Every structure is written in C-alpha cells, then in structure tokens.
Amino acid sequence: MKFTLIENLGYRSLVVVEHLGRIAQFALRITACLLVPPYRFRRLVGDVYDAGVLSLPVVCLSGAVVGGTLSLLGYTTLVRFGAEEALGALVGLAVIRELGPVLTALLVTGRAGSAFAAEIATMVTTEQLDGLRMMSVDPVDFVVSPKALALLIAMPLLAGLFAVFALMGGYGIAVGLLGVDGGSFMASMEGSVKFWNDVIGSFSKAITFGALTGLIATYRGYISEPTAAGVSAATTGTVVIGSVTILVFDFFLNGFWGV
Amino acid sequence: MSEPREPEFRIAFDGVSLKRGDRVIFDGLSCGFPRGRVSVVLGGSGAGKSTLIRMIGGLQRPDSGVVRVADEDITRYSERELFKVRDRIGMLFQGGALLDSMTVAENVALPLREHTRLSEKDIEAEVDRRLVAVGLSDAGQLYPRELSGGMSRRAALARAIVMDPEILLVDEPFSGLDPINVRRIEALLVDLNRHLDLTLIVTSHHMASSIRMADRLVFMVDGIAIAGPPDELLKNSDERIVEFLVAESDSFAEHHELDVTPLMDRRTLPDRRKKS
Numbered sequence: 326m327k328f329t330l331i332e333n334l335g336y337r338s339l340v341v342v343e344h345l346g347r348i349a350q351f352a353l354r355i356t357a358c359l360l361v362p363p364y365r366f367r368r369l370v371g372d373v374y375d376a377g378v379l380s381l382p383v384v385c386l387s388g389a390v391v392g393g394t395l396s397l398l399g400y401t402t403l404v405r406f407g408a409e410e411a412l413g414a415l416v417g418l419a420v421i422r423e424l425g426p427v428l429t430a431l432l433v434t435g436r437a438g439s440a441f442a443a444e445i446a447t448m449v450t451t452e453q454l455d456g457l458r459m460m461s462v463d464p465v466d467f468v469v470s471p472k473a474l475a476l477l478i479a480m481p482l483l484a485g486l487f488a489v490f491a492l493m494g495g496y497g498i499a500v501g502l503l504g505v506d507g508g509s510f511m512a513s514m515e516g517s518v519k520f521w522n523d524v525i526g527s528f529s530k531a532i533t534f535g536a537l538t539g540l541i542a543t544y545r546g547y548i549s550e551p552t553a554a555g556v557s558a559a560t561t562g563t564v565v566i567g568s569v570t571i572l573v574f575d576f577f578l579n580g581f582w583g584v
Numbered sequence: 585m586s587e588p589r590e591p592e593f594r595i596a597f598d599g600v601s602l603k604r605g606d607r608v609i610f611d612g613l614s615c616g617f618p619r620g621r622v623s624v625v626l627g628g629s630g631a632g633k634s635t636l637i638r639m640i641g642g643l644q645r646p647d648s649g650v651v652r653v654a655d656e657d658i659t660r661y662s663e664r665e666l667f668k669v670r671d672r673i674g675m676l677f678q679g680g681a682l683l684d685s686m687t688v689a690e691n692v693a694l695p696l697r698e699h700t701r702l703s704e705k706d707i708e709a710e711v712d713r714r715l716v717a718v719g720l721s722d723a724g725q726l727y728p729r730e731l732s733g734g735m736s737r738r739a740a741l742a743r744a745i746v747m748d749p750e751i752l753l754v755d756e757p758f759s760g761l762d763p764i765n766v767r768r769i770e771a772l773l774v775d776l777n778r779h780l781d782l783t784l785i786v787t788s789h790h791m792a793s794s795i796r797m798a799d800r801l802v803f804m805v806d807g808i809a810i811a812g813p814p815d816e817l818l819k820n821s822d823e824r825i826v827e828f829l830v831a832e833s834d835s836f837a838e839h840h841e842l843d844v845t846p847l848m849d850r851r852t853l854p855d856r857r858k859k860s
Contacts, residue, residue, distance in 0.1 A: 455643050459674075461667040
C-alpha cells in the first residue's frame with residue numbers, strides 16, 4: 326500500500342515535471358513565432374478584440390463593485406479609530422497594488438482564456454490544426470501566437486480599467502453614501518500611492534499574469550484530446566490551473582519583490 | 585499477399601508497424617501507391633485507413649518501418665522538413681477541416697497567401713477558378729457553418745488543390761453523404777486525377793464508388809495491406825476480402841447503377857497531361 330502511494334506520487338511528479346518542460350518549450354516556440362516574420366497583425370487585432378473589448382463589461386462592472394465594497398468594509402473598520410480620512414489610501418493601495426491585477430487576471434482567465442482554450446481545442450477536434458499543417462502552415466504561428474500575445478496586451482489595459490472603475494466605485498460609495506470628504510479621500514490616496522512602486526509594479530504584475538494566462542490557455546487547448554471531453558477538459562483546466570498559477574505567482578511577486 | 589516496395593510507386597510503406605496501447609494498427613505493413621493513379625484504400629472501421637493517410641502526410645509517425653513519399657524517407661523528418669514535403673501534397677479531411685473563422689474564399693486563398701507572392705487580384709481570380717471547378721461559384725462569401733456536408737467537402741477540395749499538388753490524399757470523402765453528393769464528389773476526384781495527373785489516394789467504406797474510381801485497390805486487414813488492380817482483387821478468394829465484400833454488398837447494390845451527371849466544369853482546370 327505504502328509502495329503504491331509512493332509510486333503514485335512519483336508518477337504524478339514526473340507528469341508535472343514533463344508538463345513544465347513542455348510548457349517551457351511551447352513558450353519558446355511562441356516567442357520564436359512572434360519574433361520571426363510573417364507578423365500576423367490582422368489575426369492579432371481580432372484576438373485583442375476578443376480578449377480585450379469583449380471583456381470590458383465584466384471587468385468594468387466588477388471593478389466598480391469591488392471598489393464600492395472595499396469602501397464599505399474599510400469605512401466600518403477605520404471609523405472605529407477615527408481614521409476615515411485614510412479610506413482613500415486604503416482603497417487606492419488595495420486596488421492598485423493587489424486587487425486590480427489579480428482580480429482582472431482571474432476574470433480574464435475565466436472569460437477570454439477559457440474561450441481561447443476552447444477555440445483551439447475545437448480546432449484540434451475538427452482537424453483544423455492538422456489542416457493547417459498539411460498546408461505547410463505552422464498552427465503555433467498562425468493560431469496560437471496571436472492569441473497568447475493578445476492576452477499579454479489586453480491584460481494590463483484591462484487591469485488599468487479595472488483599477489479606474491474600482492477607484493470610481495470606491496470614491497462614489499465613500500463620498501456619496503458614507504459622507505467621507507471627497508478632498509481628504511483623494512488627498513490620502515495621492516499621498517500613499519507611489520507611481521514607480523505601486524502603479525508600475527501593478528502594471529508589471531498585470532503583464533506577468535497576461536503572459537501566464539496566454540501561455541496556459543493556448544497550451545491547454547493545443548494539447549487537448551480530439552474529443553468533446555477534450556474541449557471541456559481544456560476549458561476547465563485553463564480556468565483552474567490559470568487561477569491557481571496567478572495566485573501563486575502573486576504571492577511570490579509580493580514576497581520577493583514587494584510588487 | 586503483402587507486396588514489396590516497387591520503384592514506380594510514388595508513395596511506399598515498407599514494414600510499417602504501429603500500436604496504440606495494446607491494439608495493433610499496422611503489423612509490418614508494406615504497400616505502394618503508383619504515380620498518377622487512383623488508389624482506393626478499403627477496410628472496416630478501425631482498420632487504419634485514416635492512420636495510413638495521416639502517415640503519408642507526416643501527421644502520424646510509425647513505431648517502426650519506413651514511409652516514402654516522392655522518394656523521400658519522411659519517417660523521421662522534423663516538422664520543418666515535413667513542410668517541404670507537404671508543399672507537394674493536398675489533403676481533404678473527412679470533416680473538411682475548413683477554418684471556421686474564415687469564409688470559403690478566404691479558406692481557399694489561405695495557401696496562396698501563405699506560400700506565394702501573388703497579388704490580391706490574382707489570388708481572387710485563382711480562388712474563383714477553383715470554386716467554379718468544384719461547383720461552388722456562389723459560395724465564396726459563406727462561412728463553413730453555412731455549408732451542407734457535400735458543399736463543405738467540395739470547398740475543402742478546392743482548398744486542397746489550389747496549390748496544384750502532385751499528390752492528393754482524401755479521407756472518407758463519401759461518408760454521411762447522400763447518393764447524389766457521393767457521385768458529385770466521385771466525379772470531381774476522377775476528373776482531378778485525369779486532368780491534373782494527380783496521384784490520388786482515397787480511403788473509403790463505399791464499395792460502389794471505390795470500384796468505379798480505382799485503378800488500384802488496397803484492402804486493409806489485420807494490420808497488413810492486400811493490394812492490386814480491382815479486377816484481380818475482386819476475384820481473389822482471400823476470405824478476409826470476401827468477408828469485407830459481403831459486408832459491403834448492400835451498399836454496392838444500392839449505388840452501383842446510379843448515374844448522376846458530374847457537376848464539374850472541366851474547362852476551368854489546366855490539362856497537365858497535354859502540356860507534357
């Protein structure tokens with residue numbers, strides 16, 4: 326029994342290591358395709374539209390709601406200490422440093438990442454990728470690379486918008502509902518949020534998460550089994566693995582670099 | 585009955601073996617496909633017909649043995665090397681494999697845009713010519729989801745021949761089609777072979793069409809191939825062939841006498857044989 330458990334653990338570890346190796350190889354292939362002509366601007370624009378523009382409603386709405394909630398929660402705590410004028414700092418720092426990039430990445434993984442994974446997996450199932458290969462067209466170059474790059478481009482832009490809507494939501498609730506002075510809300514936010522440390526740090530996080538989401542979504546779609554269950558597994562796998570990876574990377578980025 | 589590789593074969597399998605899990609797909613399979621002829625690969629479900637065609641296109645590698653395409657051993661070729669071989673091959677997949685984000689015309693134009701420096705005007709003209717050739721002159725702006733099964737296969741055929749390949753691989757072109765569409769596709773394939781001098785390899789369950797089209801039949805049974813001219817093979821008393829023929833005899837009787845005028849406009853295709 327013990328031996329079987331150890332054997333099982335060893336086998337699973339090997340599978341994980343093998344996948345990590347394949348993902349690294351896949352990332353190199355995508356990078357090479359993006360650097361070497363032909364550059365596929367038309368496909369890239371279409372994919373940025375799918376990943377970015379179509380994610381706008383969900384990202385903006387979520388941003389506003391998260392900002393408002395943060396204001397409500399922060400106010401009930403800060404008012405006990407008579408520090409409600411620090412609400413702007415709390416909302417600003419929490420949204421810009423942490424919630425903006427992380428929640429945007431989770432939302433985009435669930436919406437655009439899973440959609441890209443499903444699209445690529447369906448192309449595997451319907452032999453569209455094999456069709457490209459038979460036309461001497463590399464599917465990684467033609468299909469995968471523009472999608473991965475699109476997520477990398479869209480993620481920081483969406484994270485920025487999420488933060489703007491969250492700050493607006495937080496300000497609206499604080500000033501309009503809770504009666505916090507608008508000037509002190511903005512002044513405390515201005516005083517505590519540092520451009521290089523917080524804003525650029527947040528931007529770097531969003532880029533990192535965009536690269537991770539792009540890589541995981543396209544890889545899961547590309548290696549999927551050519552069956553309906555394969556498409557489903559690719560979609561679920563993208564959301565689960567993508568979300569966990571984003572949270573783990575966020576921890577290390579915060580821990581090691583203070584971003 | 586497995587035959588050795590012969591020099592006139594455009595495509596040849598030499599002692600090819602392949603297993604999937606415990607299941608043996610090919611067991612030392614050896615057979616050849618002659619240049620400029622129609623070869624039809626017959627066999628029951630799971631006999632390895634599609635796998636055989638995918639191996640010719642380099643989409644699947646054998647466990648052992650050699651696959652030669654146009655005198656090149658492609659067995660261990662890298663993806664880049666395979667691209668050069670595939671420039672000479674067109675393939676019609678069972679489901680068409682048209683890119684569903686593109687219109688039919690964009691699908692047909694794709695190989696031209698990727699591999700030639702033709703102007704957009706020339707590409708459009710070439711696409712129109714191919715669509716007329718397959719009887720889809722009005723379908724260029726439709727998306728694959730708007731096509732019927734027969735139309736989808738004809739559109740995929742237009743894409744497969746747009747680069748004037750030397751070899752055309754066709755996987756189950758008749759499955760799921762009504763008798764009229766079966767005859768349309770059959771007529772198109774035969775015309776392509778006659779007029780473009782294509783080496784045509786077709787996998788099929790469809791006995792009647794296969795016998796009408798084939799210069800050479802290849803029966804896939806028990807992981808090996810039994811090949812030869814249709815007349816010889818149909819007289820063959822090999823019990824595995826007889827068994828297959830009996831199983832397919834209903835389909836044969838149903839379609840053998842059917843006659844539908846081919847829809848292909850032959851004038852739209854260049855006649856390579858005349859040139860040579």
